[in-house]
Amino acid sequence: MTTTTAEDAIVVTGVRRRYVTRTRLNILTGRREPTDYFEAVRGVDLKVARGELFALLGTNGAGKTSTVELVEGLARPSQGGIRVLGHDPHAERALVRHRTGVVLQNSGFPPSLTVAEMARLWHGTLSNPQPAEQALDAVDLMRRADVETAKLSGGERRRLDIALAVMGNPEVLVLDEPTTGLDPESRRSIWALVEGLVRQGTAVLLTTHYLEEAEQLADRIAIMHQGVIAREGTLAEMVADAPARISFARPAGLSLSDLDAAGARVTASDSVQIETPTLQRTLAAVLAWAGGTPLPHLQARSASLEQVFLSIADTADFAGTADIANTRELS
Structure with a gap:
């Protein structure tokens, strides 16, 4: 009521x-x-x-x-x-x-x-x-x-x-x-x-x-x-319950098995999509994993109303x- x-x-x-x-x-x-x-x-x-x-x-x-x-x-x-x-x-x-x-x-x-x-x-x-x-x-x-x-x-x-x-x-x-x-x-x-x-x-x-x-x-x-x-x-x-998202084109010479993205959901084909409740920590892990290798089309986005909708x-x-x-x- x-x-x-x-x-x-x-x-x-x-x-x-x-x-x-x-x-x-x-x-x-x-x-x-x-x-x-x-x-x-x-x-x-x-x-x-x-x-x-x-x-x-x-x-x-x-x-x-x-x-x-x-x-x-x-x-x-x-x-x-x-x-x-x-x-x-x-x-x-x-x-x-x-x-x-x-x-x-x-x-x-x-x-x-x-x-x-x-x-x-x-x-x-x-x-x-x-x-x-x-x-x-x-x-x-x-x-x-x-x-x-x-x-x-x-x-x-x-x-x-x-x-x-x-x-x-x-x-x-x-x-x-x-x-x-x-x-x-x-x-x-x-x-x-x-x-x-x-x-x-x-x-x-x-x-x-x-x-x-x-x-x-x-x-x-x-x-x-x-x-x-x-x-x-x-x-x-x-x-609050929607994950942040990180995406980039899959680089040659790097293995996703070496990416330490604890708590994140990683989906990969020609591109890599990562859903995470902790955007800053996961993005830091991705950049550390890539080192000096460029990550084409890298995007990192906080959770949005569009996702919820x-x-x-x-x-x-x-x-x-x-x-x-x-x-x-x-x-």
Whole structure:
């Protein structure tokens, strides 16, 4: 059971979300009734505190987007409870919406409006907005203020999404793949903007396919797999059990039997791959073993979030999953 405190801005408890996959006609009522469903979210618990950035990652079909939509209040869970700033984001949407900012995976703008006109229009819907020009400047769009939104590039449209989401000084910010399509410089600029909001006390729920983004920004990380959270913790906690890796092209004239790599796992073919819980000690042993012999393509890498993510993804069992694109939700 999830314990809630006053500092928790988002609380998800035992949440499930089901989609109807098959129905049959009840000849007595004349209505179609569900006979089968796909459960995309199968009992998720998570919390995001004020002033915390929580990154929610997911393998293919993990249920990540289905979970985020529930937090956004776009639907209600089939089972379990969600509280955003102490309220049900679906049933009490009017109490939550003006205090939250959301960047959806896909959004649209009236094509004939300019960037400035779109920003002013959105500004007028907010209860506690910062100046529209300030929000546009934060994402480097002031120089494009007079350009129609239809003429923006994909990356510029994404930056406009983010400007509108932060314009209302949200207490909770939900970012669903916010930097997709951005160049590296723009991505890092958005990172700095989000980090500033977190320092001011905003609770941020981030989904991303960029593992570097989660490593850079997140206070805590969760990885969803097959509808449940498979791993959760700080970055250090996530990678604590993952081995570091050393690799190099196998040199001629050296025998691996002479390599003293106690506690490490060594795999060799044309190249040598070493997995070790003690990177510095094992790397020192490798260099001592090589002596003056060059080790082509030598790489030494600490344990990474990518390793953890891939180890979870590699357990994927796609049998029995359903294409829910044409199904309807079962509440």
